[in-house]
Amino acid sequence: DLKKVIATTQAPAAIGPYSQAIESGNMIFVSGQLPIDPATGTMPEGIKAQTEQSFKNIKAILAEVGCTTDHIVKTTVLLADMSLFGEMNEVYAAQFGATFPARSAFAVKELPKQALVEIEVIAAK
Numbered sequence: 440d441l442k443k444v445i446a447t448t449q450a451p452a453a454i455g456p457y458s459q460a461i462e463s464g465n466m467i468f469v470s471g472q473l474p475i476d477p478a479t480g481t482m483p484e485g486i487k488a489q490t491e492q493s494f495k496n497i498k499a500i501l502a503e504v505g506c507t508t509d510h511i512v513k514t515t516v517l518l519a520d521m522s523l524f525g526e527m528n529e530v531y532a533a534q535f536g537a538t539f540p541a542r543s544a545f546a547v548k549e550l551p552k553q554a555l556v557e558i559e560v561i562a563a564k
Contacts, residue, residue, distance in 0.1 A: 449499035451475040460500045467504055471517065471559040472496040473551060486523040486555045490530040493558045501562055508534050510562040516544040517557040527556055 445460035446453075451473065453459055460469040474482050474489035475496070483492055494508075501507060516531070518524060524544065532539075540560070550557050 445500060445503050447499050447503045449477060449502070450496040451477045451480075460503075462504055465564040467501065467506060467510070467562040467564070469497055469500050469560045469562065471515070471557040472500075473554045473557050475552070475554075482552065482554060486518075486526045487530050489555045490527045490558070493556055494530070494534050497558060497560055501560075504564070506562050506564060509536060509538075510564060511535070511540045511560045512563050513561040514540050514542045515559045516542065517550060517559075518544065518546050519550055519553075519555045521546040523555055 441463060443462040444458045445462055445467065447459065450459055453470070457470050460467055462468075472493045473496075474492035476483070476492060477496070477499075483489055497511075498508065501510065516527065518527060
């Protein structure tokens with residue numbers, strides 16, 4: 440198959456016409472993950488807790504295809520404001536071992552549900 444839909448109940452369900460992730464060949468493309476707790480449907484307060492929750496969701500999706508953060512080759516971080524970058528970066532750095540993926544980080548006008556952060560990743564098996 441050219442593309443296989445990846446889905447897990449351990450991360451928030453897609454709330455629109457998209458998939459949590461798509462596997463194509465040895466690549467996994469994870470949609471932007473808001474910091475929504477899949478069990479409660481709520482978001483934690485603060486950029487550090489929200490960054491941690493976004494990564495929990497990413498890790499749950501990657502686990503569905505036997506991958507971890509070690510498999511991530513590229514990330515895109517969307518922030519509600521660049522003043523949040525430092526605190527986000529502290530939590531972000533702790534998610535990886537010695538090798539960090541390539542990354543882009545942007546401040547955007549607004550994120551869905553007034554989130555402070557949204558993170559998407561590309562992983563390779």
